[in-house]
Amino acid sequence: MNQKKIIIAVISLSFLSFAWIGYVTFNPDQENPGMVRFISLNDLSSVTESERIRLGGRISAGSIQISKQNQLECDFGLQQGELTVPVNFLGTRPDLFKDDAEVIVEGHYVNEKFVADQLQTKCASRYEGDLRDDSSYNVESI
């Protein structure tokens, strides 16, 4: 008899837990959501100001402007193919932040400007990339 009750308890506990996981999935914390949409620049116009989103792209060359008042603040253009969106970022810039670097930013789209509070650069390609360096020479030249 008790075994049945225990099994019912176990099943209810699991059910409650799954309900909880589902609840968090579909009602994330508004202030600090764990689930963020990754958006392409084409769909940017449909985003409301209150929604926290992510954008990925390339820093358009020559667009980086570091604020005179606060060295931690900068503006740059984030490029995705033909489209570019102005981005404002306040915080420590990663080591690999420079022209043409691939970056992912997270924040809000306000008044046609993306205000980011998180910025990541894609990892250095040195360790997966081309082996050629200045001391390499072609086989034919030997």
Place this chain on the structure above:
Amino acid sequence: MIPVLGSISLSLALGLSAISIFLFSVFLKNADYRFFIAGWRGAVAISALSILATFLLLNELLISNFDISYVAHYTSIETPTFYKITALWAGQSGSLLFWLFILSVYTLIVLFQYKNSYTRLMPWVIIVLVIVQAFFLVLVNVIENPFSPTNADFVVVNGNGLNPLLQNLTMAIHPPTLYLGYVGFTIPFAFAIAALITKDTGSVWIRSIRRWTLIAWLFQSAGIILGGWWAYQELGWGGYWAWDPVENASFMPWLTGTAFLHSIIIQEKKGMLKTWNMILIMITFTLCIFGTFLTRSGVMSSVHSFAVSNLGPVFLGFIAIILLVGTYLVIDRASILKSEKRIESFTSRESGFLFNNVIFVVICFAVFWGTIFPVLSEAVQGEKITVGAPFFNQVNVPIGLLLLLFTGIGPLLAWRRTSKEALIRNFTIPILFGIAVFIACFFLGIRETTLISFPLTGFVAAAILIEFHRGTQSRSKRFNEPFFTALKTLISRNRSRYGGYIVHLGIVFMFIGFSGHAFDSELEFAMKTGEIKEFDGYKFELVSITPTERPNHIAWIAGLNIWDQENQLVTRLFPEKRVYFHKDPNPDKRQPHSELDIHSTLVKDIYTIFSGVDMEQQIAYLKIMINPLVWWVWFGGYVLIFGTMIALWPVKEH
């Protein structure tokens, strides 16, 4: 020559695996022992060849043979010898070979240790192990051959070198430790499958794998903790756990493995939960393979994953096979997996174990769900949604606290049924202690989740210490031993039980550390030399910025004096801004890196990052974080490892 030998060894091993499986199937059919011996020898040869291939690759790494693509990509002439060795697991194909290497070492131990025991199980155990080896042999032979030659129309004078982030002692130890864990679960899995196939599902296979599971679990735990330690010391974002897909990948089998370690105790003692144990170990092993897949396939973008590759379908295929065969076996053998006894009461150790198991599996599912959600949402809705740490924290904090609660309750319950008197006797002091901690926390102004987590840690710690105290007291009375002698004999006579309690204590300490996260604070700012900045009760004075040149990098060292409110010097910290390969004419190949500096105490860590420098104006860009109680996470880790070692230590045979 040597690369060719390496490739040949791997091909031979793959061929032998087919032969070995064939020999075993003949043995199973006609019971001619000579076929068993032949198959066994084949299995030994597969492992030996795989180990040989690994040493051959190691040799090429050490002599810097850049004609091998792997060597050229992950080492350079300047790479220190020690890191030439660790480059073995720095990249894709090398790490797959390394997986195979560890599996081969484990397999050899099993082959020799049990050659003449478990006669019914062994042929199947070996077959399963050989199949897993064959899977990895296919990978390193066909898809990612570590010996494949450098593909370039020029002579590679020097290799790329090992990422400086990986040139760190912890990073050298963390991957192999984790691998020893991941791979270790293959052995219990092989025994489980063998037990199902031979219909010998009693306690024999459980006894044979308890120790193996514990070893795998020990390495898995240590690997995860070391990974966190490395992230905290090197990556410079101030945390040790980011719920990154690859971290999750190592955490999921740990969760189900932990559940398995607990539930096999019930099967050993009571003959219950047989089906459940089979499912758990299969899930654990599948998650190990899935974890390797996540790390290696590039499906998830993460700091850990290597370049995108075509390993994905092969891994998914293998996982599908494991799940199909496993499910079939469990369903087909359902009648012999019936429990011998029933759970009698809610207040029994059995039901405690059962609830703890459910919670472990639920946490595992939550982590799994969050990890694959981006892929799912893209497939279903065509929209990529990224899942970050806030989701995992929000979901797992309440479930984790429930688990902590059960860590305290479980050991206080008796087998079968706990009487009312015993309940009162066992729970009074821990509950009172928990309430005392709650009141203290409340008056200290602690609120929200930590107002629950601290009292819970108090409750569990008290429950564990009382277990030790009671056991010791009764020994000391009965045998008239002094307290510490009694404690020592108590532990050494019941190693797995008290070792387990010490592990629980380690977990309690870690939870104290996790709770500290709620009080983290940070500040980013720029300051000139000579300036002072106040933050969180401290004054940070930038004394100097000193440029230095070292063999493979240049560094700017920020000299920081940290004063408290009474103007007493707390500590001096020297975070560095470095640029590796600074002599490389191509600026894209130079690699900046921030080497942080931490002042760690029992109460809080002062964590300083030197993120940028302007030498002309003598300005340093700094990020300072105050991270309370992090020390307890590492201390808990040591206690956990110590406890597991006690549980593992062989008992002297009389």
